[in-house]
Amino acid sequence: MRYHDRDGRDVSLAAITDDNWRAVADVAPTDEQRRFVAALGARYLLLSMRGGLWNSLAVLAGETVAGHVMWAYDDEGGAHWVGGMLVDAAEQGKGIGRAAMLAVVDRLSDLPGAREIRLAYHPENIAAAKLYVSLGFQDTGEREDDDIVAALPVHR
Numbered sequence: 814m815r816y817h818d819r820d821g822r823d824v825s826l827a828a829i830t831d832d833n834w835r836a837v838a839d840v841a842p843t844d845e846q847r848r849f850v851a852a853l854g855a856r857y858l859l860l861s862m863r864g865g866l867w868n869s870l871a872v873l874a875g876e877t878v879a880g881h882v883m884w885a886y887d888d889e890g891g892a893h894w895v896g897g898m899l900v901d902a903a904e905q906g907k908g909i910g911r912a913a914m915l916a917v918v919d920r921l922s923d924l925p926g927a928r929e930i931r932l933a934y935h936p937e938n939i940a941a942a943k944l945y946v947s948l949g950f951q952d953t954g955e956r957e958d959d960d961i962v963a964a965l966p967v968h969r
């Protein structure tokens with residue numbers, strides 16, 4: 814599947830490479846959003862490199878690095894998790910976050926054994942909540958710290 818933002822640019826997910834990692838590291842939310850997420854994509858890249866759990870991907874709009882997203886598989890719960898969804902402040906509100914989420918759900922749904930996709934978000938993070946709910950994620954009733962854990966069943 815191909816996904817587009819509202820300017821008609823292709824939105825795609827790309828591996829982190831020698832060429833794009835600096836741009837991904839520089840991806841930053843607005844000042845107000847820093848209470849919900851890391852201040853820079855760099856934090857998520859390091860988590861992927863050091864933690865041995867998360868897998869970072871660059872979000873591209875056309876050829877431009879516009880964001881970051883990462884995924885992980887939870888052995889115990891048997892679910893795939895999405896985290897670190899971050900669209901650069903200058904690129905927000907253009908449909909990139911929605912397209913990137915559709916692309917990551919698509920990609921994870923194709924993995925062998927995919928059953929459920931989970932993510933967590935702060936209850937006051939309205940933009941994230943609206944996006945995830947509109948894609949079909951439902952509150953599981955579980956909480957991680959204060960964050961709402963939501964899940965989407967995989968139908969494949």
Ligand SMILES: CC(C)(COP(=O)(O)OP(=O)(O)OC[C@H]1O[C@@H](n2cnc3c(N)ncnc32)[C@H](O)[C@@H]1OP(=O)(O)O)[C@@H](O)C(=O)NCCC(=O)NCCS
Pocket residue numbers: 842843846849850897898899900901904905906907908909910911912933934935938939940941943944947
């Ligand atoms: C959440 C985020 C990824 C959305 O990315 P985006 O590219 O701006 O989103 P889109 O333009 O694709 O919009 C998708 C939907 O998100 C919701 N949304 C986005 N910005 C919003 C805002 N400021 N207020 C309310 N809803 C908003 C809407 O439901 C929107 O759909 P609509 O345009 O049909 O109404 C982006 O705001 C972001 O990076 N925020 C900071 C990091 C963060 O909070 N990540 C989530 C952590 S759980």
